[in-house]
Amino acid sequence: MGVEVQIEGLTKSFGRQNIWADVSFTLPAGEISVLLGPSGTGKSVFLKTLVGLLKPEQGHIMIQGRDLTRLSERELYEVRKLFGVLFQDGALFGSMDLYDNVAFPLREHTRKSESEVRRIVMEKLDLVGLAGDEHKLPGQISGGMRKRAGLARALVLEPEIILFDEPDSGLDPVRTTLLNHLIVDLNQQTGATFLIVTHDINTARTVPDNIGLIYRRHLAMFGPREMLLSSQEPVVRQFLNAQRQGPIGMAEEKDASELEAEAASGQELPPLPPIPLQMQPLNGEPRPAERPPGEWCRRNGVVPPPGSFAPAGGFTTPADWPRLQDGTVHGGADPRADTVVLERDRAARDWRHDG
Numbered sequence: 001m002g003v004e005v006q007i008e009g010l011t012k013s014f015g016r017q018n019i020w021a022d023v024s025f026t027l028p029a030g031e032i033s034v035l036l037g038p039s040g041t042g043k044s045v046f047l048k049t050l051v052g053l054l055k056p057e058q059g060h061i062m063i064q065g066r067d068l069t070r071l072s073e074r075e076l077y078e079v080r081k082l083f084g085v086l087f088q089d090g091a092l093f094g095s096m097d098l099y100d101n102v103a104f105p106l107r108e109h110t111r112k113s114e115s116e117v118r119r120i121v122m123e124k125l126d127l128v129g130l131a132g133d134e135h136k137l138p139g140q141i142s143g144g145m146r147k148r149a150g151l152a153r154a155l156v157l158e159p160e161i162i163l164f165d166e167p168d169s170g171l172d173p174v175r176t177t178l179l180n181h182l183i184v185d186l187n188q189q190t191g192a193t194f195l196i197v198t199h200d201i202n203t204a205r206t207v208p209d210n211i212g213l214i215y216r217r218h219l220a221m222f223g224p225r226e227m228l229l230s231s232q233e234p235v236v237r238q239f240l241n242a243q244r245q246g247p248i249g250m251a252e253e254k255d256a257s258e259l260e261a262e263a264a265s266g267q268e269l270p271p272l273p274p275i276p277l278q279m280q281p282l283n284g285e286p287r288p289a290e291r292p293p294g295e296w297c298r299r300n301g302v303v304p305p306p307g308s309f310a311p312a313g314g315f316t317t318p319a320d321w322p323r324l325q326d327g328t329v330h331g332g333a334d335p336r337a338d339t340v341v342l343e344r345d346r347a348a349r350d351w352r353h354d355g
């Protein structure tokens, strides 16, 4: 499961307002990618373009040998079945209970019997921890539950590609972490290709295999998580480390005089923080797309910031790095990390089953 999505030279404008131009990158099959960018840079527009709700002026979106930008409406209708989309607010129908909301794509796109529909809907509601809540209306549940219901609906057609538009918006930090664990578990179980748009730097630093950043109407960078988290490129560095110093200001681009004053002040940039371990599935089994911590850095001769890939409470000194380079140390090797995993497991299961 999971298909590659190749984006080539994509350009989108509304009238004379160019949103982004010449965007090219590949979402690797089965991997989790995150798309970041300052507010208003067109991340949601990008997701809508990917599923064919908006037409780009130029470029190609290649999936399984087909170019989505060249398909007729009828062909697009078929190809859209490859996608599951979790919109920001879950995009549920307010007058339908959760059961009917989740059943909707099955009744719309398939000829499955009602008993088969029931089996699938209940399975997906259980997966997101909403079994028992199926007769509630969207207005009767919390924002986090609405997102999980939206996720259950996004999953019912067994999509090959799942798009998440700010899944963490409006959630408290604990619920954000739990939702992120659910996303990582789902990627392990489905093997689908995931693209997550988020503003949450902690999510971007810990969840994905790859990170992309849109800035000033272009794709500034897209690549493996470790590549971006060790990057000295000013925009990438500033954004991924939530720093004040750098080219991004309140009005997207700082004006030249502000940048000059910053450079003239001789202020040193703060050091790069350690690269955290990637979030693991709760069952402790690696995801098919997962790579060992430090692999990208090792292969590319990049020494990561001191303390990188340390398990919670584990090593923090650069002296540990050679051990990591040998591949002899990994997240699960520290017994304290196992304790953390167990506590996390319990919290996540309670959350899923208590709703």
Ligand SMILES: Nc1ncnc2c1ncn2[C@@H]1O[C@H](COP(=O)(O)OP(=O)(O)OP(=O)(O)O)[C@@H](O)[C@H]1O
Pocket: 014, 019, 037, 038, 039, 040, 041, 042, 043, 044, 045, 046
């Ligand atoms: N249908 C539309 N018609 C005209 N302009 C649009 C349309 N949809 C989006 N835009 C414009 O495109 C720009 C990018 O919007 P978008 O919502 O994609 O940004 P974003 O990066 O997702 O922002 P945020 O991070 O704040 O959610 C905005 O200036 C918005 O007004």
